[in-house]
Amino acid sequence: MLSVQRKEHLLGLLARDGRVVAKDAAHELGVSEDSIRRDLRELAAIGACVRVYGGAVPIAERPVAQRQDIATESKERVARAAVAHIRPASTIILDAGTTTLAMARMLPNDAALTVITPSPAVALAVAEYSDARIILVGGELTRHSMASGGALALEAIARLGADIFFMGVSGIDPLHGLTTGSIDDAATKRALAARSTEVFVLASEEKIGAASRFPVLGFGEIAGIIVDPEDDDPLIAQLIPA
Structure with a gap:
């Protein structure tokens, strides 16, 4: 699975569940936790989420x-x-x-x-x-x-x-x-x-x-x-x- 596809999946998890657990996402997608952590770092860098211990959560900025x-x-x-x-x-x-x-x-x-x-x-x-x-x-x-x-x-x-x-x-x-x-x-x-x-x-x-x-x-x-x-x-x- 390409990185862009993984990121789309991770954003979907954030929208649906309110958080991403890196270990669970890696198991679901059949990739390493390092790959998921790298994807989350890149998503956080563009303001799409906030990294937390073990995964990521959405940015809570609704007016x-x-x-x-x-x-x-x-x-x-x-x-x-x-x-x-x-x-x-x-x-x-x-x-x-x-x-x-x-x-x-x-x-x-x-x-x-x-x-x-x-x-x-x-x-x-x-x-x-x-x-x-x-x-x-x-x-x-x-x-x-x-x-x-x-x-x-x-x-x-x-x-x-x-x-x-x-x-x-x-x-x-x-x-x-x-x-x-x-x-x-x-x-x-x-x-x-x-x-x-x-x-x-x-x-x-x-x-x-x-x-x-x-x-x-x-x-x-x-x-x-x-x-x-x-x-x-x-x-x-x-x-x-x-």
Whole structure:
């Protein structure tokens, strides 16, 4: 089989299964693992995937409008688990994203709660579903995430403070860490994290094992990862030790 044919097959596996295991692909195609690893290196070099230990995963860079219908039940379960971390009368930051949008619809009806968000959509959902005070971070609207970013947003964030930041990312992988698809979004997330006492990462099932181009924070810089309680992905054990 030619290299171009192998690569087409590997891309098909990425689209269908969400990852390529080099050993399994080599066995299926009757070639050496070295050949598969070389193909994956070349695919990664052109931005078609991200290499991880033992294989590769897709680049997780879908804009927010394309993520609305992905893993919706998993996001609901993660959102419900995240809301349980909210203490009465606290100040929280809800990142942009579909899981935080689900959280906004589940917030306690607590007028003493303050919600800071860079997302107009999340702010509107909070206003509709709770009595919480809302602080909307201003700045340039980043089209990738539909959230405020840029210099004006960073200046505003520097004057804020919060108890918990519920952070969304594009991918959570033991090797590549916490990543997102926009360099500006990554900078905004780091700025919000720096102004928060605790940072929890929201991890619906499609985020586990995925990776994107831009690192956000190290695992040692967060308080925890909130996963779907029904997700049995073995990678979770590497992210959250028993």
